[in-house]
Amino acid sequence: AQSVAQPEDQVNVAEGNPLTVKCTYSVSGNPYLFWYVQYPNRGLQFLLKYITGDNLVKGSYGFEAEFNKSQTSFHLKKPSALVSDSALYFCAVRDRTNQAGTALIFGKGTTLSVSS
Amino acid sequence: GAGVSQSPSNKVTEKGKDVELRCDPISGHTALYWYRQRLGQGLEFLIYFQGNSAPDKSGLPSDRFSAERTGESVSTLTIQRTQQEDSAVYLCASSLLLAGGRDTQYFGPGTRLTVL
Incomplete structure (x- = not known):
């Protein structure tokens, strides 16, 4: 079964320091991978995705x-990191072997808190 | 251009009542998804529409949940005989379907449903 794990419920960093939000996945085939951010009382905003090619995605x-x-x-x-980066971050995966349009599988989310 | 819109933004209802939630996808997007986000949890897939194809209802939690979509436009999610466990944020997403599942889903702001 497909799954996504975000091992940290919360990540705290100081403004100006580098930040990392972790995500691991499990799929039967090759994955498409996505990151979304959610600000309070807002929907999810797309940040980036990995489809193929260069392993580093901007x-x-x-x-x-x-x-x-x-x-x-x-x-x-x-x-x-910026204070304005403070939000809830979701990692999501889709199994590439599935047909187009299937739903994304989401992690439980990681709350990023950036202090000034 | 205009993003995905959802209405109402908030809905408070009494246990046992029926509710209808509305989603207007991005114009031209052929795929439409409904997800549920419970407090402190990730997103759970509910249902997926693609053009005139039969919807994928595999995520609907019970027969009290149903959804309709007219062509490639508005969708409504209906919950009958609401229960307190239905309290959640209901998110709609749309995408321009691409071969092999490379499409990016764009989310609306959600409807926060509270069942008293």
């Missing part, structure tokens, strides 16, 4: 993520 707001097939991971990173 996305919105200075975020990037690295696909690591051997470790089945897709950690979200940013070189220098």
Whole structure:
């Protein structure tokens, strides 16, 4: 069965420091991987996705993520955190062998708190 | 352009009542998804529509839940005889379907349902 794990419920970093939000996945085939961010009382906003090609994916707001097939991971990173990055982050996966349009499988989310 | 919109933004109802939630997808998006987000949890897939194909209802938790979509436009999610356990944020997403599941889902702001 497909699954996504976000092992940390909360990540705390100081403004200006690098941040990492961890994600590991399990699928039967090759994955498509996504990161979304949710601000309070808002819907999910798309940050970036891995489809194929370069393992390092760059996305919105200075975020990037690295696909690591051997470790089945897709950690979200940013070189220098901002207080405004504080939000709830979701990792999601779709099994590439499934037909187009199938639903994403989401992790439980990681709350990022950036202190000034 | 306009994003995914949902109405109402908040709905408070009494146990046993029926509710209807509405989603307007991004114009031209052929795929539409409904998810449920319970407090402190990730997103649970409910139902998926693609054009005039039969919807994928595999995520609906009970026969009290149903959804309709007219062509490639508005969708309504109906919950009959609401229970307190139905309290959650209901999120709608739409996507421009791409081969092999590469499409990105764009989410609306959600409807927060509270069942008293």
